[in-house]
Amino acid sequence: MSGEDAQHEQQGSAEHRCQERMVLVAHLRRCGIESERVLAAIARIPRERFIPTALSSQAYYDEPLPIGLGQTVSQPTIVAQMTEALELTGTETVLEIGTGSGYQTAVLACLCAKVISIERHEALSREAAARLEDLGVRNAFLHVADGTLGWPAEAPYDAILATGSLPDVPEALLSQLAINGGILVGPVGSRALQHLVAVRRSGVGYTRRTLGGCRFVPLIGKAGWDDEESGAS
Ligand code: SAH
Numbered sequence: 001m002s003g004e005d006a007q008h009e010q011q012g013s014a015e016h017r018c019q020e021r022m023v024l025v026a027h028l029r030r031c032g033i034e035s036e037r038v039l040a041a042i043a044r045i046p047r048e049r050f051i052p053t054a055l056s057s058q059a060y061y062d063e064p065l066p067i068g069l070g071q072t073v074s075q076p077t078i079v080a081q082m083t084e085a086l087e088l089t090g091t092e093t094v095l096e097i098g099t100g101s102g103y104q105t106a107v108l109a110c111l112c113a114k115v116i117s118i119e120r121h122e123a124l125s126r127e128a129a130a131r132l133e134d135l136g137v138r139n140a141f142l143h144v145a146d147g148t149l150g151w152p153a154e155a156p157y158d159a160i161l162a163t164g165s166l167p168d169v170p171e172a173l174l175s176q177l178a179i180n181g182g183i184l185v186g187p188v189g190s191r192a193l194q195h196l197v198a199v200r201r202s203g204v205g206y207t208r209r210t211l212g213g214c215r216f217v218p219l220i221g222k223a224g225w226d227d228e229e230s231g232a233s
Helices: 003-030 034-042 053-058 076-085 103-111 124-132 171-175
Strands: 063-066 071-074 093-097 113-119 140-143 158-161 183-189 193-201 206-214
Touching: 003 034, 003 076, 034 076, 034 103, 053 063, 053 076, 063 124, 076 103, 076 183, 076 193, 076 206, 093 103, 103 124, 103 140, 113 124, 124 140
Parallel strands: 093 113, 093 158, 113 140, 158 183
Antiparallel strands: 063 071, 183 193, 193 206
């Protein structure tokens, strides 16, 4: 193939990807996602860059996909629903627990001032960092640690997103939420099944609402689950 042909093919596939993203965005609207900012971020981030090449034809299916080490990137409707629930306006500092592929990190980075993302697997964190660098994401900072304890060094956070399941909302995370309107979103429940909860902090305490059933891979850690038995997201 000549250089020119290769370039045409690449542009063709870039156009095709762009169309697939638009179809996904239309689907997300039908599923009830209303935030134009969230939809625009999903329209912008190439999900195929965050999954194994062998699965790239499935990049825009509304399904979770494996990313290695038994982990998964969540399905787009869940990513959109969780992101929308954080009510980001662009000025926030956000803590993400469970960097995984870095896809959700990239979506968040479009919507706030700064993302701190914690991952317990060094290899996943390293790969995610390379992808984010490639895409020119400059406002996401990755660390390898047990994120169930949060990341006190940069607290308080305007938003905290747990992208793996928790038996309950850890006290450590609640204490790292900004007092005036900080929002935490994450899947809470049993190892097998959870519901998404959104907790808002105010001067007088916390209010909690439930967003619906879901099934996520577990967060393994001091305030999470204590073994490697797997779930799916
Ligand atoms: N947000 C990710 C999906 C992550 S799946 C994406 O968009 O691809 C959940 C991730 O949480 C997995 O990568 C898993 O390794 C990680 N994880 C599990 N326990 C953790 C812990 N205690 N602290 C940080 N990350 C954890």
